[in-house]
Amino acid sequence: MTAPTIAIQDATTxxxxxxxxxxxxxxxxxxxxxxxxxxxxxxxxxLGAPISHGLGAAAHGASYVDFLVPGILVMTVAASxxxxxxxxxxxxxxxxxxxIRTMAVSRGALLAGHVGGSVVRTLLATAVLTxxxxxxxxxxxxxxxxxxxxxxxxxxxAIALAWVSAALGLAARSVAGANSSTLPIQFLLPFLSxxxxxxxxxxxGVRWFAEHQPFTPVVESLRALLTDAxxxxxxxxxxxWCAAIALVGYVWAQAGLRRRYPAS
Amino acid sequence: MLEGLTLTWGQGCSxxxxxxxxxxxxxxxxxxxxxxxxxxxxxxxxxxxxxxGEGEVFGLLGPNGAGKTTIVRILSTLLPADAGxxxxxxxxxxxxxxxxxxxxxxTGQFSAVDNLLTGEENLALIGRxxxxxxxxxxxxxxxLLERFGLVEAAKxxxxxxxxxxxxxxxxxxxxxxxxxxxxxxxxxTGLDPRSRYxxxxxxxxxxxxxxxxxLTTQYLEEADQLADRIAVLDRGRIVAEGTPKQLKRRIIxxxxxxxxxADAASLDAAARVLGEGSRDDNELVLRVPSDGGIRSLRxxxxxxxxxxxxxxxxIHTPDLDDVFFALTGNPSKEQTQ
Numbered sequence: 001m002t003a004p005t006i007a008i009q010d011a012t013t014x015x016x017x018x019x020x021x022x023x024x025x026x027x028x029x030x031x032x033x034x035x036x037x038x039x040x041x042x043x044x045x046x047l048g049a050p051i052s053h054g055l056g057a058a059a060h061g062a063s064y065v066d067f068l069v070p071g072i073l074v075m076t077v078a079a080s081x082x083x084x085x086x087x088x089x090x091x092x093x094x095x096x097x098x099x100i101r102t103m104a105v106s107r108g109a110l111l112a113g114h115v116g117g118s119v120v121r122t123l124l125a126t127a128v129l130t131x132x133x134x135x136x137x138x139x140x141x142x143x144x145x146x147x148x149x150x151x152x153x154x155x156x157x158a159i160a161l162a163w164v165s166a167a168l169g170l171a172a173r174s175v176a177g178a179n180s181s182t183l184p185i186q187f188l189l190p191f192l193s194x195x196x197x198x199x200x201x202x203x204x205g206v207r208w209f210a211e212h213q214p215f216t217p218v219v220e221s222l223r224a225l226l227t228d229a230x231x232x233x234x235x236x237x238x239x240x241w242c243a244a245i246a247l248v249g250y251v252w253a254q255a256g257l258r259r260r261y262p263a264s
Numbered sequence: 265m266l267e268g269l270t271l272t273w274g275q276g277c278s279x280x281x282x283x284x285x286x287x288x289x290x291x292x293x294x295x296x297x298x299x300x301x302x303x304x305x306x307x308x309x310x311x312x313x314x315x316x317g318e319g320e321v322f323g324l325l326g327p328n329g330a331g332k333t334t335i336v337r338i339l340s341t342l343l344p345a346d347a348g349x350x351x352x353x354x355x356x357x358x359x360x361x362x363x364x365x366x367x368x369x370x371t372g373q374f375s376a377v378d379n380l381l382t383g384e385e386n387l388a389l390i391g392r393x394x395x396x397x398x399x400x401x402x403x404x405x406x407x408l409l410e411r412f413g414l415v416e417a418a419k420x421x422x423x424x425x426x427x428x429x430x431x432x433x434x435x436x437x438x439x440x441x442x443x444x445x446x447x448x449x450x451x452x453t454g455l456d457p458r459s460r461y462x463x464x465x466x467x468x469x470x471x472x473x474x475x476x477x478x479l480t481t482q483y484l485e486e487a488d489q490l491a492d493r494i495a496v497l498d499r500g501r502i503v504a505e506g507t508p509k510q511l512k513r514r515i516i517x518x519x520x521x522x523x524x525x526a527d528a529a530s531l532d533a534a535a536r537v538l539g540e541g542s543r544d545d546n547e548l549v550l551r552v553p554s555d556g557g558i559r560s561l562r563x564x565x566x567x568x569x570x571x572x573x574x575x576x577x578x579i580h581t582p583d584l585d586d587v588f589f590a591l592t593g594n595p596s597k598e599q600t601q
Contacts, residue, residue, distance in 0.1 A: 006395065013392040017381070024380040024421070095376030099437065102340045104365040105393045262344050 007106040014113025015120075021087065022121055028083040032125040035186075036076040037132055043068055043196055044136055051197060062227045066140070069133040070222035071195030073150075074215060076129045077122050077158050078190060081165040081182035084118040088169030089178035092260060101261065111166050111253055118162035119155060126154055141228040150225050153235065156242040157218050161185065163249025170256030189215050194223075214241035291354065293318045293445050293476040294339065299348035301334055301500075308334045310500035312348070316478060316493075321471045323491030323508075324480040330497040332480040333373060336449045339478070340370045353444055369443030373450045375430045376437070377422045383409065383433050384418040390440040408436040428459030435466065445476045452486060464489055488512070496591055503591040521564065523550045524576035533572045538564065554579070 022028050043051070044065050052064035088111070091097050100110065130138075142150070165182055172178035192206060193199070193215035199207050210216055217237035224231040294316040301309040309331045316322040326332050337343040339352060341361045350357035352364045370376075377386050384405060391401035409418050412432040422430050431451065438446060448467065452460045467490050470477055481487050487494045488508045496504040496511070504511060520541075525531040525548045534550055535543055541552035554560045561579070568574065 009395065010393060013389065016392075017378070017389055020385065021380045094379075095372055095374045096378045098342060098372055099370065099376035099390075100393060101342055102365055102368065102370045103390075103393055103441070104362050261342075 003106075007108060010106045010109035011112035011116070014109045015116040016113075018087070018113045018117030019120060022117060028087070029121055029125065032076065032079045032083060032121060033128050035079050036072050036125070036129050039075060040068065040072045040129070040133060040136065043072075054201065055198070062229075063137075063139075065133070065137050066227050067223065068196065069130075069138045069140075070226050071190070071193075071219045072133065073126050073129055073154065073222055074157065074219045075186075075190045075195060076126045077154055078161060078186050078215075080118055080122040080125065080158065081161050081168075081185045082179050083121065084114060084162050084165035085169035085172065085178040085182045086175055087117070088114050088166045089172050089175050092170060093175075107257075111257065114166055114169075115159065115162040118165065119158045122158040122162075123151070123155065140226040142226045146225040146228075149235070150222050153218060153221050153238055153242075156239060156246075157214075160242040160245035160249060163246050163253055165249075167249050167252035167256050170253060170260060189213060194219050214238075214245060217241060291318055292316060292351070293320070293353055294322075294478065295351045296335075296339070297349050299335070299338065299350065300346045301331075301338065301343070302346055308500055309338075309345075312497075312500070312502055314495060314502065316476060318476055319471075319474050320492045321467065321477045321479060321490055323487035323494040324478065324497055325482070325484065325487045325494050326480075326497035327482060331500045332497055333449055335497070336370070336372070336447045336478070336480060340368055340447050341365055342370075366441075367444050369438035369441055369446045371431075371434050371438045371446070371448050371451060373453060375422070375434050377430060377433050379422050382419050382421050383414050383425075386422070386433060386437055387440055390437045394441045396440070404440060408439060412436045426459075428455055428462065431455060431459065431463065432466075443475070445478070446470065448477060448479045450480055450482065452481070452483075498591060519553070519555055520580050521552045521554045521561065522578045522580060523552065523574050524548060525550070526573060526575045530573050530575075534568060534574070537567055537569075537572060 048064045048068070052067075055064060055067060091110075091114070097110070164185070168181045169178045172181055190196075193210050193213060195215060199210040199216055202210055217234045218241065220234040221231065221238045223229065224234060292315050294314065296312055296314040299309050299312040299314075300307075312331070312335065314322075314335075324332050324335065334343065338345045339350060339357070341357065341364055345357075353367045355363040355367075357364055378389065381389060387405035387408060388401060391405060396404065409415050412435070414429065414433060414436065417425060417429060422433060425433065435448075435451070451467070452463050455463060464486070467477060467479065471490075471492075479487070479490060491508060493505065493507055494511055495502045523534060525534065528545065528548065531543060531545070531548050531550060535541065538550070538552060541550050543550050552564065554564070
């Protein structure tokens, strides 16, 4: 077997392990789904009416739930950060990783399994959220191609955030710390973006931030594709952000791994 | 007495070196020289030299913090050394860590099993990472589950296992790769006596199969039972090395008989009659040096006769404390009194 074949085989083995962990410990997935569902219901049923009055042209004639759901889907992607950081941190403090490190296993496989597992969990969660959204009145105007692009952007964002979460999990000293360190990604960034309300309705400073942070182009891309509004250059911006975040997360995670394990 | 001991230990060290020379004739499984490791100011290993012959069970004996686990972590490629050369099964540890990893098996002090996978799945995971073909993987896993009495627990996660079962699964995972050299870091710490004896038997079986074993332990008895050769590690240095027999012969000064009395008068009388030993007037205890044998015990009782009432008598064979007091030249507590 060649080295790349072995590396892929090892990564697949570690991914299989991570998926089994998700099955045995479903709370990882439940938490990822529960928070966005609560947000969806809260904003749609309770805050939706007053917000939709002020929505104006930003909704392109769609109802608030149609405006909201693309943002909730992006928030679902972000909600995976907590479990991923927790899983990585738990692994680093457990004996099984020491055992694997004394075996001739390709070094990249360990984190690749976590990142792959995170992406699978995220896509599952967004599929469930889409179902819930349809049940509460979400009526997308998207073609099959649009849906495929939505899935592609969501997956790219999931991969990018998974590498950052892995790095945060490696940097944290405890499992609790690992989870807390992802909270800004899970909550602060979505609220300070166009997830719930249009960026141009925000005060000037916040608005500038919202317009220049990664969540806004990702949310705007999904919103345009799902409500049949003009896409503009949002998809390119979103993918560029994903590539940059993934790169930073990857490099940071590798550095974290080397810091924890100087020998490997 | 202490000077005599120091001399004996000097001889012990030179014998250790002779062993090294002898072992070089046949290939050594592990040879370590000048191994050093420090964490900042704290020196953990201060120039360790070791040679383990192929097929040997080598016991590394030492108290907590002596550096046993650090040695195991360095030899098993988990931790880089600051200085020194290490060769494991003919491969240099620094430049050929990958080759070393494919030949060794490690069972650490803390359980290295995946708690969310069943026993069977744990073995399968290791088999996959070792790139064992599927059919052979299943056969080997079934065989190991059988051998370690885990067939019934195979479909359960380790959360339901006892400490002994977890340790057995741990070792079964180590054996999945058919290693030529196994590191067992305090394999019986925290086990109940029954599991402990089962572990001893297992280590004997491994030795019988020709596997080289590096065993670390805090217990003299354990090293005595299992090891072909023992090295005593203290504060990052090997302070003695030899067969269990050689070591124990040097540790005999630690053996003694402890006599306890009901009152000070009896203690006085006994001390007068025996004319040796150290006394503790608060505890009403007399400590008499002895080789612990029946003859010397009968001899002592005869000298005490019926006149001196002894409330309690116990025989103390050398324990790890005695070893360390002897080896490091520190006077034991009783000698300072």
